[in-house]
Amino acid sequence: MKNVNILVPLDFSDLSLKALEAASVFAELFDGAITPFHSFISLSDVEMPDVSSKDELASGHEELEKKLVEKLNKTAADNAEAKFLNEGLVQVGNPADAIIEAAQNFDLIVMTTHGRTGFSRLIMGSVAEKVIRFAPVPVVVVEEGSKVKPLKKILLTTDFSDYSLKAVPFARSIAEASGAHLDVMHIVSFEQFGSIPQIQAATDTRKKQMRELVDERFGGMKDQVTGEVVSTQKSIHEKITNIADSGDYNLIVMATIGRTGLEYLRLGSTASNIVRHVDTAVFTINPRRLKGAERQR
Incomplete structure (x- = not known):
């Protein structure tokens, strides 16, 4: 940028x-x-x-x-x-x-x-x-309660899908320019799985994906980046909202379309719920609408 x-x-x-x-x-x-x-x-x-x-x-x-x-x-x-x-x-x-x-x-x-x-x-x-x-x-x-300045702490959410990864370059640019710490986070919700072993297997897989993401996409600034996989019994948007409220973040960066490919305004979508409920400023990217998106497919 x-x-x-x-x-x-x-x-x-x-x-x-x-x-x-x-x-x-x-x-x-x-x-x-x-x-x-x-x-x-x-x-x-x-x-x-x-x-x-x-x-x-x-x-x-x-x-x-x-x-x-x-x-x-x-x-x-x-x-x-x-x-x-x-x-x-x-x-x-x-x-x-x-x-x-x-x-x-x-x-x-x-x-x-x-x-x-x-x-x-x-x-x-x-x-x-x-x-x-x-x-x-x-x-x-x-929002009224948003505190973007000074920009010291950023939360990037991802589900590792191609859509969600479109947000990575924006989060990296903002963190590099501001010197802010960047937390890259993936949420594993229990409601997505049928058993404890499935949850554990998914969590282990996502932790491996997170390490690879940080290594590949944030080289040269890893001391500024923390990757984390969090499990929850709540819905994904509820957990992200709780993390945002308690984490003193100045900015949340996220794609409005993720693994499911569902559009942003589909009822109950993670992105729409987060925008509606957090006081933190939210930097949203719609991968399907971005200029040049058709050429990138």
Whole structure:
């Protein structure tokens, strides 16, 4: 990761400003630039009894866009260093769709799960969840309690599938640039197996895979990396949530698709549950949607 162009959607709520704080960390690490972003519903989709012509409508759009860009620029300047900031970008359309479309020209999205609407982060179909599912670039999701700076401790989750391993280069880049310690973790859930011997055999196999992963993918920085296989009677997402809550992590890095190949929003998926329940910032990668993913298959 280098010269990273970061898109930061804002709805001007206090919570959304946390995204600027987190984006500044990545801009500092990777010589990046931050573009604050806002989308709004077209005036043509709103009942406007005082507008009698297309010219008036167009004029209203131009004036609204101008004011929104000014507000974006001021908000960004108040919450991030000027050296990182690009001109604000405003786009007409549904927020999630507008963010996904704009992301084609960026390398990273940093956003919060909910803002001005006040909707709970647990509601399916939120803007953040749709962006995570369909964005062509990694998405960092930030919560009120997220503490990305100083970036000292990172958790990378893996199930050793090709999909989950797509997250490895991102985790390595962030750890190298920040000097943070990186815990690479695999969870063996008892509910996946029918007997104690099966659990033990699976655990032994996964420990071997973990040693190989650390040796092969983190050479030259192994003093900065710890690989661990953890067994649990809980579900995988519950265990990861508990580990995140008790481990003082600044960032969790994970792919949104793993061994099963199921999409992120499939009910009960590990990734969706973690994003909904942890306060730690989560750096998500959808291997199927990443730019160039088709060429890599």
